[in-house]
Amino acid sequence: MCFSSAPSPAPPPPPPPPPQVSDTEVQAARENERKRRIAAQGRSSTILTGGQGVADERTQGKKLLGA
Secondary structure: OOOOOOOOOOOOOOOOOOOOOOHHHHHHHHHHHHHHHHHHHHHHHOOOOEOOEOOOOOOOOOOOOOO
16 A cells, blocks of 8 residues: 655635726616616517417317206
């Protein structure tokens, strides 16, 4: 059994800290992104059914009324 091993390499340097952004810039970017998403949705966000109508209705066979 061999208990000696090569020395481990030095760990990599830590990543640089993230850049500091002011709160007003963050709020403005968030608002711009929200407006962009709303504009991208367009009319499709108001249409609740497809071209075939409501898809959740299940059609059942004929029923004999009064029986």
